[in-house]
Amino acid sequence: MKKAKWMLCLFVASIFLCSNVAHATNALLEKLVEKGYITEEEARDIERSEREEKEKEKKDLVSLLKPFKGVEYVKVGALGYVDFSAGEQWRGTRGNPENFHRNRWKITRGYLNIKVKNTPWLGFRITPDVHLDDFGDVKLRIKYYYAQFNLPWKNSLFSKTWVEIGQGHFPLLDYQEHINPYRCQGTMFQERFHNFNSADRGIGIIGLLGGEVREDYQKSVEFGDKYPGKYGSYHIGFYNGCGYHAKEQNNNKP
Template sequence: MKLRSLFVFVVLLGETSIAQVSNSDGDEKGINIADLVEMSGDWFIAYRDGVKQVQADETLPAVNEHTSSFVLKRSYFTLKKDLNDVFSVRYTMDLTIDNEGDDAGNVETRLKYLYLMTKPKLHSKLFTSTAIEVGMVHRPWLDYEQKMNTYRVQDNMFIERNRIFNSADFGLTVTGNIGPKMDDDFLKDVNGVMKGKYASYSLGIYNGGGYSGIEKNTNKVVAGRLTVRPFANSLPQLQVSGYFNRGKGNSEFSPDFNQVLGFLAFTEKQYKLTAQLHDGVGDFRARYIDSNDPSRALKNHGYSFFGEYRFGRSPFSLWGRLDEFKVEEIDERTQRIIGGLTYRVNKMIRLILNTEHTTVDNNTEDTYELNLEISF
């Protein structure tokens, strides 16, 4: 079914009763149609001059190819439906430009999320807001980080940008809080990324190759995140997270894919600061391997810092990011300095002017962009 036909069907189904719903940051996002289905979308459109953008799930090697053009970076279309007070479903289409084969240049459509969620009633004061996703589901990390660093429109987050893993996979994810919910005023006015007052977690088991990768072996990857507020009552803005992957890379040779990640975040209403440190062996698509022995994964490590400052009640924000990533033995080192100025037109539209200075093994490229982000 074409996207246009699906949109018309949903609107007709909902007749005339339409209402806004809110996202986790308190902003209005999504359209509730006659209490039957919730519809939302995210569009990333840009004018880009510089190195061609490379996605983590692309099969072609990353090359420093210069481009200068208007581009559709990504377009997501989501439908959600509550089946009852326990079960719900989600369907998300991912539209992008095909960069490979005879169809290069065409708009390509694929599924990103397609899952059943259940929220069991555990009647526990320790484990609260428990939810289980089954199908094409969220992996435990990137969805969490992207609610603090909201500049996915510019490019992927540090881990995905360096092709360690992506945001979704075939499998099962369990999420929830440890202890009570955070104060509603804080979640609404400051930051709603972690709803647990003291801690939250996400744990799952996955095929390992990502939502766009066919399974090439019989191994599974186990991944998990634990986030805590060490000073929940006196300094709730501070969050500390740990994350891990343990399994095999998605190839017939099954090289190791093991990773640990440490993350520190301080989120105020006017500004956000994050820092992360990654150390691992291999990756989800088995790219970082010994060229003479594809069953042996290579060590890799790196770090990333991000900051954003909002100018009071004005629509302007200033933000920046610093990354470094290295693959051992082949001495492949990538450094990135990213910065930009944001103008928020309203709660659903942003204009983002940014630049990126990237150095890969002493070869430097500068990229300049004007991004239009539409989120509804």
């Protein structure tokens, strides 16, 4: 519906612009005929060629607005956190020479989401992420890079189940991040203490239990549309364990 409205507005704007240009062109042709620079037949030929060119431009515009062949939709979004912090961080007691003052701007999150849905059962996601390292340099890394397979399970217990293969969501942390309205203040507890982070390389099965709660309830509760299982949700996976921004340390796996 939004796409239809957007296309309608675009066409209305193009028609309005073309009508103004056409009016100016007709007035110019009339003057040229009146002055004897061109004949009426030549003026009609010019008008006809202009109409044909405009029709061709409209057809080209419509073809550009159509989805790519074999792709239902492409979604592009962005998320970024920029903060300013000022204060003194103590090391033991006030007045300690090891204490330091903080007064700086910092980019804590900045990524671009690109989601492609090829069919009702297959989609892809890639999310580049920027990170500020310990030396203040901004580095680019990949947070999500996976294929998503939507399983056709339609029963009372397991519903809306999908499989992520690649560098996808890690269990629990993505749910916590979605219901936390203060993520801009820092990472979640488990990630802050380096237990695990929100993405890892492997395979995961994710779904809802008992179907979804009512749509009106999802809208009435903050973040109610995130994992809206009637009896909860589940996430079972097999991952490296080091996360998306750490090196694999276990070299003795069976």
